[in-house]
Amino acid sequence: MKAPRVRVFRVEGMDCADCARKVASALEEVPGVVGVQVNYASGKAYLVLEREEALREAEARLAPLGYRLLQAEGEGEGLPGPWPWALLSGGLLLLAWVWDAFFAGGGLPYALAALVGVLPLARKGLLGFRRNPFSIQVLVSLATFGALAIGAAQEAAVVVFLFLLGEVLEAYSVAQARRSLYALSELLPRRAYRLKEGGVEEVPLKALRVGDLVRVPPGERVPADGVVVSGQASVEEAAFTGEPLPRPKGIGDRVYGGSLVQEGSLVVKVERLPEEGFLAEMERLAEEALLKKSQAERVVDAFSRRYTPAVLALAGFVGLVLPLFRGDFLGHVYKALGLLLIACPCALVVSVPAAIAAGVGRGARAGVLFKSGAALERLAGVRYVALDKTGTLTLGKPTLVRVVTFGVSTEEALALAKGVAEGSSHPLARAVREALGPKALPSEEHRAVPGLGAFARVEGKEVGLVRPEAWDLPPEVEAQVKALAEEGFSLSLLVREGVPLALLAFQDTPRLEAREVLAELRRLGLKPLLLTGDRETSALALGTAIGLFPEEIRAGLSPVDKLRLVEELAGRGGVAMVGDGVNDAPALARATVGLAVAEGTEAALQSADVGLLSLAALPRAFRLSRLTLGVVRQNVAFAVGLKGLFLLTTLMGYTGLWIAVLADSGALVLVTANSLRLLRSRV
Structure with missing residues (x-):
């Protein structure tokens, strides 16, 4: 027996909330239809069908009532409503x-x-x-x-x-x-210029496949989500990020299908098909909301x-x-x-x-993806905004700038650290993998301990990249940790069989818009708080740079500490938690409203109630909710x-x-x- 299928249809003739109730009631009585959701606002019906024959019976039930099931992507013809009778x-x-x-x-x-x-x-x-x-x-x-x-x-x-x-x-x-609400899909062009041996061919979007290389000349829209493999250009993404100024894009940068290349030319490698890309995901989230x-x-x-x-x-x-x-x-x-x-x-x-x-639709065009009407409603009532540091207030791409070793060479320390980093998605682990130097040593049995760090077995011994403050440190190591932390570095300690081998110092760049976003939040009457697992000196250095006051910074927090603090703030008037990492997922889920930046991890995006395409969209989310x-x-x-x-x-x-x-x-x-x-x- 085949598993039930979910089918999406546009309901022609459904012009009021009463119509939606009648359509749902009629469809629920059809044998073979085991699930029905009819939404008046989107004008769509979601049917779970046990068998295809049930669709014909559903259409027969609706026809006498004056409704028709049409393909979801179809458009109605003529004027809506009973205009001939009027x-x-x-x-x-x-x-x-x-x-x-x-x-x-x-x-x-x-x-x-x-x-x-x-x-x-x-x-x-x-x-x-x-x-x-x-x-x-x-x-x-x-x-x-x-x-x-x-x-x-x-x-x-x-x-x-x-x-x-x-x-x-x-x-x-x-x-x-x-x-x-669904105008975003109209941003996609009707054709693409696909590269092939000997030249360029013009093809419809449906002909594109993952891995294809497409050229996007100036004045044209990007046909699908992908990565730039050649060229430089200014790309406008205002239609779905709300950012009015074009962004420079070059080799290695991601681009969204539907964004407009204003100056320059790009060659883009297709990573997601147009019908499965970012714009389609935004429409899906809007429908679910x-x-x-x-x-x-x-x-x-x-x-x-x-x-x-x-x-x-x-x-x-x-x-x-x-x-x-x-x-x-x-x-x-x-x-x-x-x-x-x-x-x-x-x-x-x-x-x-x-x-x-209307609020969900406006949010989708302002870089704010609400996953439910309840989230849109609740956001208007919060008093506190808790923000993660790495990847939220910073670019989330720290670089390894210094290695201080204890009894081993820098090359050996880096090779061991890269071996451990192979199994971690943490931004600091990514920075280790991308650092110049020796290749990673073979590693196995990767595991992560929340609040402590990442571990793996390298050359038969357990090696870890851990938080220095969570480790029992010898005096000489503790002195180095203090000195580097006072300079504002984020630190990771490389240990083997419990013995410290090296301190890795990282630097992350604050987002250019972070200071203005925090100022906007204060103008809206909200109290921002920085929640981070970094040492206090590092957190204060960043906070001072972007305009936070010392009393607004909570440093040295484990994921459990973040969760407890968010629970406390939720009981004191409501809190919006903004994060992007795996360790933010519990706090995002527990907050009055959880917001995740789209550049973050899948776990954070799944746990959040609202998706943000950029940090600059955060004040817009609050204004739109209140409006x-x-x-x-x-x-x-x-x-x-x-x-x-x-x-x-x-x-x-x-x-x-x-x-x-x-x-x-x-x-x-x-x-x-x-x-x-x-x-x-x-x-």
């Missing part, structure tokens, strides 16, 4: 108005316009009635037929037209949001499930019970019909996911306030049916448009 309804309404003005035709022309316009809504409401008897299509249909029954044909026609127009505007706004609801979204969903039945009960009381005591049956029925329209919670349900989707949370609050306040206002005015008899439907459809359009502001916001 045009027809509007045209008939105009003709009815003209006929009434010149021939005094009464309510019949308006009734015809209302019946024609409500036809697709009634059909859709009936087909989905079993799954959702309180859908907006059902409520609008009931309000329309009720208005016709009490002789309010003109208002019925206006209600239907305004609702259809609102559906078109909402669908257009949602389509714009989705297009903006939209599938994970924020706390605000869960609260709003819970409220909306109670809101609609409560307002419907109120409508039944007003239309059926009050006339028994106060008379005026038609007047009370008219008010009840208005309450039916107000009972729809669509604007409220959409208010949060629309803002979250998004502000838009969420505006949307919720607007949706609830508008519903509450018109509920009162309808009960008091000041507003009628067309105002009620305008409030509902108008609120949908406005909260979506307000959310779309995030896509153009400056962060």
Whole structure:
């Protein structure tokens, strides 16, 4: 038996959160579909299929409801939403108005316009009635037929037209949001210039393979992720890093597919296919973020499930019970019909996911990859920012600058150290491997001890690269450690069978943007803290260089110490942990929000809630989180306030049916448009 497959589809016709619920409910009933996730914000359905035949049955279940499953990468054709019915309804309404003005035709022309316009809504409401008897299509249909029954044909026609127009505007706004969210893939060029024997051939992107060499001339975009093997150029990556200035790229530098070569020319070796590259990964993370609801979204969903039945009960009381005591049956029925329209919670349900989707999409184009709506929400509330040192505040590429030996030659010490470093991914181990000098001695049984160092068996003896402060040192070695540490070096001690053989001194370069980033964090009211395993003298030297105060530096920390400190800060108002290494993974996972720089290790990126393409993106992440949370609050306040206002005015008899439907459809359009502001916001 084949294992279940996960398939991703775009759902045509899914223009509101209520639609997403109906689609999910219908797909869950299909035999052979063992898993369903439908996301309104992205407009996609994720199906886990036991067998391919289930797909045909799923399509058959959705077709009567007015939805279609399309390939995820496909684009819709024409305008979104029920625009043909909106045009027809509007045209008939105009003709009815003209006929009434010149021939005094009464309510019949308006009734015809209302019946024609409500036809697709009634059909859709009936087909989905079993799954959702309180859908907006059902409520609008009931309000329309009720208005016709009490002789309010003109208002019925206006209600239907305004609702259809609102559906078109909402669908257009949602389509714009989705297009903006996934616009990154459009940065990839349509062709590539692949090098071959005797010249260059122009090929489509699908023809590229890992290992191909491609030439990227000035003014062209890089076709796939890779490494520069020849040439020098200025490359602009602003579209997905948020950095406005181009970066110089040369031999050995990595480039992203979609980045623009402004000056110069490059030959790039393809490392990842275009459909599997960095841009595709960003889109995947954005989609995953939209599938994970924020706390605000869960609260709003819970409220909306109670809101609609409560307002419907109120409508039944007003239309059926009050006339028994106060008379005026038609007047009370008219008010009840208005309450039916107000009972729809669509604007409220959409208010949060629309803002979250826009925030995630804006973040993707600003170098901030949110993995969930909850992470986007939580980041706005933290007070402390804990930062790792190596690879986060520094370039993470320390170089070996000095070797002090004790009883062995420098060549022997380097050969032993390189043997141990072969099995470690630590930045200092990488610097040892890249240092000039003798080749590494053969080694085996590599292992790492957290908080202590890396070990291996070299020439039959255990050799280690360890933290000097974690080792029992002879006086002469301790004196050298103190002297080198006061100069600001990062140190590693080479030991064999427990005996110190050499001190290796490293120097790392602070990131150029580190000082400005820390200043930005302070302007945002955040308190930065440096957490590092380095000695205090080395940490203070770096901290002073980038503008940190001594009380903001915590040095000599093991991974366990980092974890404990992060737990303490999480209980004192929330902490965002920024790191890039394996030893940061526990602290990243425990922090209120974990952020990992994209240049870091896979373990750090997996443990983090947010990915940063550069350290400069860190303040943007906080600004965007706060801005998004502000838009969420505006949307919720607007949706609830508008519903509450018109509920009162309808009960008091000041507003009628067309105002009620305008409030509902108008609120949908406005909260979506307000959310779309995030896509153009400056962060």
